[in-house]
Amino acid sequence: MNVKFGSLYRRIPRLEQIPFLIHGFGIRIWEEGDYRNRPEWKDFKLVFLDQIHSNIVQVIDNTSEEKLRGDAMITGLPFLVLIIKTADCLPVLIVDESQKVIAAVHCGWRGTSKRVVHKVIQRMKDHYGSNPGSLLVALGPCIGHECYEIGEDVFQSFKREGLSTEFFLNHPLRPRKYLFDLKGANLSQMVSAGVDEKNVFSTDICTHCHQNLPSYRRDKDEAGRTLSFIGMSF
Numbered sequence: 593m594n595v596k597f598g599s600l601y602r603r604i605p606r607l608e609q610i611p612f613l614i615h616g617f618g619i620r621i622w623e624e625g626d627y628r629n630r631p632e633w634k635d636f637k638l639v640f641l642d643q644i645h646s647n648i649v650q651v652i653d654n655t656s657e658e659k660l661r662g663d664a665m666i667t668g669l670p671f672l673v674l675i676i677k678t679a680d681c682l683p684v685l686i687v688d689e690s691q692k693v694i695a696a697v698h699c700g701w702r703g704t705s706k707r708v709v710h711k712v713i714q715r716m717k718d719h720y721g722s723n724p725g726s727l728l729v730a731l732g733p734c735i736g737h738e739c740y741e742i743g744e745d746v747f748q749s750f751k752r753e754g755l756s757t758e759f760f761l762n763h764p765l766r767p768r769k770y771l772f773d774l775k776g777a778n779l780s781q782m783v784s785a786g787v788d789e790k791n792v793f794s795t796d797i798c799t800h801c802h803q804n805l806p807s808y809r810r811d812k813d814e815a816g817r818t819l820s821f822i823g824m825s826f
């Protein structure tokens with residue numbers, strides 16, 4: 593799909609057209625210090641979350657120094673860079689072009705089972721008056737369907753939450769194992785929250801298959817993290 597391959601981070605062409613927006617999905621060697629080395633971003637403050645695989649959404653209305661806990665951030669403030677760290681989980685960046693609101697979301701299987709991305713879209717609507725149908729959504733690199741083997745526990749937790757299990761395939765070789773479509777499950781939640789599928793842009797890259805992207809499944813504690821970011825200046 594329509595993705596620009598920069599040297600250090602990937603961008604979505606449709607989002608690049610927005611004059612007040614910066615965004616990207618970093619590769620392995622893109623690190624926190626690299627933001628400081630860009631003179632054009634010197635006015636931006638970096639905002640990280642203490643990510644806990646939850647559905648806690650932080651709405652950032654003022655800039656404070658405290659570290660926020662949760663797995664999603666939303667803001668209408670300029671000069672913040674919202675940063676999500678992942679290694680196989682799905683990073684999601686959202687922008688409301690007309691209301692000037694942005695969000696960054698960490699979607700692992702746990703957050704997905706707790707409908708974190710659905711909750712973010714609902715919050716953008718309630719708190720900022722966003723129209724879900726006009727939101728633009730960028731899905732970053734995550735572990736692909738064929739590579740994401742999970743067990744009965746994950747399958748059961750989706751069932752318990754009353755979520756569709758259509759994104760689980762029986763593993764072709766291993767009994768009681770499944771292959772989980774993390775991206776598909778999240779896309780479905782967005783659409784059910786009112787997002788128009790034609791406004792969703794995906795990098796379609798599997799972290800597990802690409803050596804220049806961190807993959808926890810492949811590299812365990814050596815994996816490092818992908819930094820995905822979004823910010824506004826105006």
Ligand SMILES: [Zn+2]
Nearest residue numbers: 736739798801
């Ligand atoms: Zn793969």
